[in-house]
Amino acid sequence: MKANSPSTVSIVLRGLSEKRNISDATKKKVLEAAKTLGYTPNMQSKLLRSNLPNLPVITLFWDSTTRQYILGSFLKGIQDSIVSNGFTYDLQVKPYAVDHLEESMTARTLMESNGIIICNASDKDIEFLENNDLSVPIVLYNRYSDKYPTVNMNDKEIGKMAADVFIRHEKTRPALLTSVPNFEGMVIRENTFKDILNQNHISDIYRIVVDDTPSGGYMGVLEILKSKPLPDCILCSSDNIALGAIKAFYDKGIKIPEQLELISIGNGNRDLEEYSTPSLSVVSLPLEAMADACLTRISRAITDLSLVSDSR
Numbered sequence: 001m002k003a004n005s006p007s008t009v010s011i012v013l014r015g016l017s018e019k020r021n022i023s024d025a026t027k028k029k030v031l032e033a034a035k036t037l038g039y040t041p042n043m044q045s046k047l048l049r050s051n052l053p054n055l056p057v058i059t060l061f062w063d064s065t066t067r068q069y070i071l072g073s074f075l076k077g078i079q080d081s082i083v084s085n086g087f088t089y090d091l092q093v094k095p096y097a098v099d100h101l102e103e104s105m106t107a108r109t110l111m112e113s114n115g116i117i118i119c120n121a122s123d124k125d126i127e128f129l130e131n132n133d134l135s136v137p138i139v140l141y142n143r144y145s146d147k148y149p150t151v152n153m154n155d156k157e158i159g160k161m162a163a164d165v166f167i168r169h170e171k172t173r174p175a176l177l178t179s180v181p182n183f184e185g186m187v188i189r190e191n192t193f194k195d196i197l198n199q200n201h202i203s204d205i206y207r208i209v210v211d212d213t214p215s216g217g218y219m220g221v222l223e224i225l226k227s228k229p230l231p232d233c234i235l236c237s238s239d240n241i242a243l244g245a246i247k248a249f250y251d252k253g254i255k256i257p258e259q260l261e262l263i264s265i266g267n268g269n270r271d272l273e274e275y276s277t278p279s280l281s282v283v284s285l286p287l288e289a290m291a292d293a294c295l296t297r298i299s300r301a302i303t304d305l306s307l308v309s310d311s312r
Helices: 006-013 024-036 043-049 068-085 107-112 123-130 155-168 184-199 214-224 239-251 270-275 287-304
Strands: 057-063 090-096 115-118 138-141 174-178 206-209 233-236 261-266 281-284
Touching: 057 068, 057 107, 068 090, 068 287, 115 287, 123 138, 138 287, 155 184, 155 233, 155 261, 155 281, 174 184, 174 214, 174 239, 206 214, 214 239, 233 239, 239 261, 239 270, 261 270
Parallel strands: 057 090, 057 115, 115 138, 174 206, 174 233, 233 261, 261 281
Antiparallel strands: none
16 A cells, blocks of 8 residues: 655645645545544644634643532633723633542643643642742632732631621521631631621531531431521531522521521522522622732733742
8 A cells, every 4th residue: 555655645635635625535544544544633733824813822720520500600700801901812611529639730731831720729729839839820720829929808807797796696606607618818707707796796606527528418407407496507518508598498498587597608500599599688798809810910920930929
């Protein structure tokens, strides 16, 4: 069988068969051989040969396990930021598993990224980042770091707002329905919530730890219903937990908010919060504004070629 020349193979693999009058039989033969050999196109080389603009690439690392429900809001904030600020970036989303950021932070990803935004990192993931010198600008979303730039919410204010509402409504038997804290901000919110209540002579706070899922919230309420007397107010650490809790109270004939007031830290879909039955009362988290701040900060880091935290 006659072998094809290297130039013919190159023409076929670059998608120029028709333009260079390569026969269908030859094209088929080359593509079948390429498939057998496991060939994959070098997209970077194709881009370099093209006349397309070489846009900086921003890689967004996002937890693939429990926080998909807020990704839409965050991406909307990113898109709005690109439009309003006139940014010209390519954005790629790279899922990763919490506690396993190191496995996803490959050399290839670092080489193809001009800047990286990391969301939902656990303490273990932060430890990995702190112990490694990575050669690309990085911004951490709602995390604390001495090494990298961060964009944070006011976690103390989030905890304080929920406590202030319960105090203003003269609640005296609070409960906390939360998941295992996997970042410092959750601990700050909870501690502030407790501190404000303690300052108002409320020290007996019923705390139940559940999975950060509607099922976890539902099962947590079943546990709460065993207590006597029942709490008269509950703070849920996420919308996921709160939606399950509301369903459990409904199933058990407990009226919200008439018999028990419930507040959620609103990190979920606004429509789900509003159209649940009853609607969720939330301390809203500014997800879209945070996304804008992250992109603005990473843009500055890329422009200034800065790899250090804002405090250094």
